Amino acid sequence: MYVLGIETSCDETAVAIYHADKGLISHTLHSQVQTHNEYGGVVPELASRDHVRKLIPLVKQALRDSELTAPNINGIAYTAGPGLMGALLVGAATARSLAWAWQVPAVAVHHMEGHLLAPMLEDNPPHFPFVALLISGGHTLLIEVTGIGQYRLLGESLDDAAGEAFDKTAKLLGLDYPGGPALSKLATRGKARFHFPRPMTDRPGLDFSFSGLKTFTLNTFQNSDQTEQDKADIAFAFQQAMAETLAFKCKRALQQTGLKTLIVAGGVSANHEIRRQLQQICEKEGAGIYFPRPEFCTDNGAMIAYAGCQRLQAGQSQGLDIFARPRWPMNELLGLNQDS
Structure with missing residues (x-):
């Protein structure tokens, strides 16, 4: 067919x-x-x-x-x-x-x-059941997947999606559209100078909220000298907070479901720091992780x-x-x- x-x-x-x-x-x-x-x-x-x-x-x-x-x-x-x-x-x-x-x-x-289902296009596709983290400009979802069409929502963003938060933060820093890749590139020149909150990791559940992180970023930027190094350091701190928050929630989802496979897909899944931290979490949990190829x-x-x-x-x-x-x-x- x-x-x-x-x-x-x-x-x-x-x-x-x-x-x-x-x-x-x-x-x-x-x-x-x-x-x-x-x-x-x-x-x-x-x-x-x-x-x-x-x-x-x-x-x-x-x-x-x-x-x-x-x-x-x-x-x-x-x-x-x-x-x-x-x-x-x-x-x-x-x-x-x-x-x-x-x-x-x-x-x-x-x-x-x-x-x-994009990871199914790869030569070594995952097998059901698994936990899926879908992160894009409009959605941040954690889903338990037992088959095609058999989905149980575990958690979702209560406000801005991960990709939306990336794009809005990039715009705040004066970066070109699309903001996510530009912010990630800028973060490579940043230093661990600021510490941003990891939203909703101090309470039970698997939902996300990134509007507060976006506001914290805005306040930090306005209180800085707004130099190019300030922007890079803020981009670094924002990306670290986002990656650690997503990794924390995925770890909790794997533990709560007892599943040993994590699928990560959507536009934001191409982010190298997010991939690195999710891979670390899965290694510690003894779980397999699958990403679609960047394209x-x-x-x-x-x-x-x-x-x-x-x-x-x-x-x-x-x-x-x-x-x-x-x-x-x-x-x-x-x-x-x-x-x-």
């Missing part, structure tokens, strides 16, 4: 083709970073327009790269949410239209489920094609309606043994 995957949830247009037996066949992506850079963040209307311009050319490119044609495609998967409504509608409408024209089934994929940490079509392939093989698909949900709790997803 060849599945075409389409991802248009935010500011990256991505298309991939996945085969049930052969694995990933091709993937291509167009980033809108330059489009949104001058605004310091994603402008939804501009994102939607860019998806309209780029999506069909990327579909054609993915087919060319795979040396396939439309009759070879057996199903289409598309990101239906969560995300920006206009951006989601571009992908959903295109996918549903192609499925109708090619007379193949289409299936709506949850964006965060795509991230959760599959950020939004991509490969993860959508893979997730869609699993659901299409299980007999799940959408009707002729164009399905898009900007807000979509993961606990509403069906398992593979349930009817759509």
Whole structure:
């Protein structure tokens, strides 16, 4: 089964083709970073327009790269949410239209489920059950996973997601968009001069809160001389606090569930310091840890094609309606043994 995957949830247009037996066949992506850079963040209307311009050319490119044609495609998967409504509608409408024209089934994929399953694209994929830490610009989630569609929420961010906190802190320090990678680069020049709080590690539970950390960073910056070294030291302290907080919560999640495998995915999972600290925690706990390769940490079509392939093989698909949900709790997803 060849599945075409389409991802248009935010500011990256991505298309991939996945085969049930052969694995990933091709993937291509167009980033809108330059489009949104001058605004310091994603402008939804501009994102939607860019998806309209780029999506069909990327579909054609993915087919060319795979040396396939439309009759070879057996199903289409598309990101239906969560995300920006206009951006989601571009992908959903295109996918549903192609499925109708090619007379193949289409299936709506949850964006965060795509991230959760991204490590399955690797040569040495993890096995169920496991704990998943999903960290992106819009979400910070800890989930107990026993199978595809079988998810139990353990904890989530009560305010800013990890990626959002990175981006806002970067903007505070005068760094360019996207802020997360820029802040991490700046932190490499920083020294251990400030100590920032590790939010919600002094109380039970697995929820996160990063708004206080962001405010602490703001106050520290305003009370400094705001030199380049001050900025680097603040970036270092912020990143350390974020990494240690995530590692602490993951350790607690592994201990509470008794599981010995941790999956880490989403755009923020590419951060080297976060990876280092999570690896240390897993070593101490005797647990295995899995990350997707860097190109599959950020939004991509490969993860959508893979997730869609699993659901299409299980007999799940959408009707002729164009399905898009900007807000979509993961606990509403069906398992593979349930009817759509």
